Each structure stands twice: as C-alpha cells, then as structure tokens.
Amino acid sequence: MSEELLRELRRKWLPIYVLLLLSLVFVLLHLAVNYMNTGNTTYVNWAIPVVFFALYTAYALSKLLRTRIPVYHYYRVIKCAKCGYEITEEIKEGDYLFREHGECPKCSGVLLVSKIYRKKSLRGVL
C-alpha cells in the first residue's frame, strides 16, 4: 500500500509508544519502591493495571518495529543473442524490452535489453 502513508504513520506513533512505555515502566518502578518501603497493598493493586497497559504498549511497539516497508529496485539485463554475453544493471530512463543496446564487447554482435524487472526488498522501521 502507499508507502508514504505507512512511513507517516510509523513516524507519528513510534516516539509516542516509546515515551508511553518508558513512563509506564517509571510508574511501575515507583509503585514497587513504595510498596517495598511501606508494605501497603494499594500500590500492588495499582500496579496490576499498569503492568497490563505496559505489556499492551510493548506489544504494539514490537508490532510497529516488525513492520517492513517494501522498497523496489529496477534492473535490466542486456544480452548478446550471438555469444550469450550478459550484464545486469539498474534501468535507465526510456528503457524497454528488446531495445538494441549497441555492440557486444566480446563478439561485436547486437546487444538487446532481454529482461527488465523489479526486485523487492524489505526495509525495517529504524
């Protein structure tokens, strides 16, 4: 789908999730320290929903970090029909299949663009 939109969504949510998770961990530590100092179980009662919320945030963050955005590269294969010599390189503007591409450096035969294709690679979040 529209890669720009995915990137935008990712940019928007990544710092929010990180900050939220850090804050929740900080609150959790604060509650734990208070409980250890006072022995008051109210801190534990508050800690339970905070743990669940922190776990959910961590899950959402990990899902976001696992997002892979496809990046496409375009290549052409130039081949000599006579001797089979071939080279693969990135496409140039105006390329099309079976376009003549000069002389073969090995046998002086005619070079043709025999393949034009797209290769997909996946890029991570960071």
Added chain:
Amino acid sequence: MDQGSFLDAIIWFVMLTILFYLNREIEIMRLVSEIERYLRLYKATRDKALNATLSGFKALVARQEKGKVDVKKLEDKVNALIEFALIIPVSLDPYGIVRKLKHLLLSSEEALKDELRRLAPKATDAEIENLLNMLGATRLLNQIYKAVDHIYRIGRKFKSIWILMQLNAQLPFVTEEVRALEGAVEAFSKGLPIGDSVGPIVAAKLLHEYNALKVIEPVEHTVVGGFEFEGREVIVIKAKGPGGSTGRIDDALRWVLNRYKADVNAIITVDAALKLEGEESGMVVEGFGVAMGGLGVERFNIEKIATEYGIPLYAVLIKMSEEEAFSVVDEKLYDSVDKAISIIKRTIEDRIPEGGRVIVIGVGNTVGVYP
C-alpha cells in the same frame, strides 16, 4: 435462598439490554474505525496516483514548451479527464451489444487520445498511450475511493451494522485491486513492462528468436510477423509496443485470415491469468479457448471468427496475482515466459501437421515491450 425481588429482575433486564446495545455500538465503532483506516489508505493512493499523472503531464508539456506550462489549466484538464464517465450500452435487447460496446470503447479511446495530443502535441504515440493508461488507472482509483466512501457514509448515516459489515468484508479484495492499480501507475509512468505484458513478451521473444525481420502493422496499434518453425509457418500477432496498448487483436486476426484465405490449422493465445491464493505465481497452464481478459469484446470476436472458419483454439495461461499483473514484471515471470514458449513449440509440433500454419497471439498490455 434469596430469590431476589421483582425490582432486581427489572434492573437485571435493563442492564442486559444496555449491554446488548453497547455491544452493538462498540461493534459499529470498530467497523467504522477499520473502514476509515482503509479509506485513508485509498485516498492516499488515489492522491499519489493523481500527482504522478499530473507530474507526467507537466514533464511532457514542459519538455515541449521549454518550461512554459500553465499549471492551473493543466491540472483542471487532468482533473476533468479523471472524472469522465463511460456509459455502457443498454443491454435490454442484447442483439449487437458487442459491436456497440466495441464502437464505444474505440471511439472513447480515440477521443481521449486526441484530448491528450492537444495537451501535448509533440508527444510520441508511446508517451500518449502510457499517459492514457496512467489516466485510466488513476480514474479507477478515484472511482474505487468514491464508491467505498459512499457506502461507508450511507452505513454510518443510517447506523447500519449490516452495510458496514458487508463493506468491511469486501475491503481485502478492494485493497488487492488498489495495490494493483498503484503498481500500474508506477509502471506506466516509467514505461516498463508489467505482469500482464507476459503475452506480448512471449510473442516478441518468438519473433526475435526466429529472426522474424518483416514485422508489419496492418491494423492500428497491432503488429504481425511470421517465421518458419520445424516445417510449419508461424504467424505472430501482438499489440504494437513499447507504448502501453492492448492492440486490436480481433481486427488483426481477421486481416491475417483474409490474407491466407483462412488456411490456418490453429490459433494459440497466450495471456496472464489471475491465480487463486493457494496457487504459485508463474505457473503455466494449458487450455482450450481464447486466453483473454477485459470486457470480452475481442474475445467474443476471436471466438466468432474461429467458429466461422472451424479453427481450433488453444490457450496458454501464465498465472499471477492481480498486483503482479499490473506492477512492473517480476524476475521469476521470465522463467514462465520460457516455459510458455516451450509449450507453444510442443503444441505446434504435436498438433499442427508439417506444412501447416498456426497463429500465435500474445495477449495483454505491451507497455515496455518492442515491437
């Protein structure tokens, strides 16, 4: 044991009703948010395609008019072209519907091309065809976005969970189509071959492999070439490239049959076909009939011509997803092209007698494929 009062029962009943109501409301909220997410993606894709189409026009016009481009006028024109409607002929009396449809398609295509030529008078035929295809893909993306948005708004307006659920169930299929069209805009803007071009690639590869030097254009946007293979004459028909065109295959077939007085032993069509989710991309399948998609006008005519002269119809299909069919061709599909060629050769050897004649038609969009 305390059985509870009548009031308790009433409270329990009211709570249950509220719970049911809330459950339905939450479900509507969930559906609305999911559909809105899809709609945002469709809108972004439509806008991206529109920008790419506009950039294509601007670049072409700027190149010809040396930088002097009336951007506002151009944008208005492109926006108007994206909104144009094609009204399918009335089919209450189906007699002659195919001819009417063909006339409508050809005349609308010509009118659009003329419009584009007026905008960019010095553009080549290939550039005009690629722009026309980009415009077509953008127009479809616009229509999809508007149609989904319409159903969503109706569903929300009447708070109809059923309309929203039906729309939500359709969205994965719609998204497949949107992805495919997004890939098409990119491919046509660069003028590179797409998955649907496998038919023309097979035809062009055969012509190159057997040095069919004399390739003619007897019918507009369609080329015909011939060569000899194992004592049989092979006539190849394909749309004329490297512009994005599907040609006028039926008219070219009629021309070839008239020229050879219908002395043809078989017609073999090669085309891309949509794979099912469990099938592998690039799978090559043999069959009988005409391998050809679209509205069915050309397929109807080819079937009619073949029936008229009693010529057997063989088909070779290369399976791929909708996204692959409209995006720049994948490397592994070239292996399928070779497989399809070997199947065609085997079919000719097995089913066509020596001294016979066969027509091979490379069906599909020939963008980025020469000749």
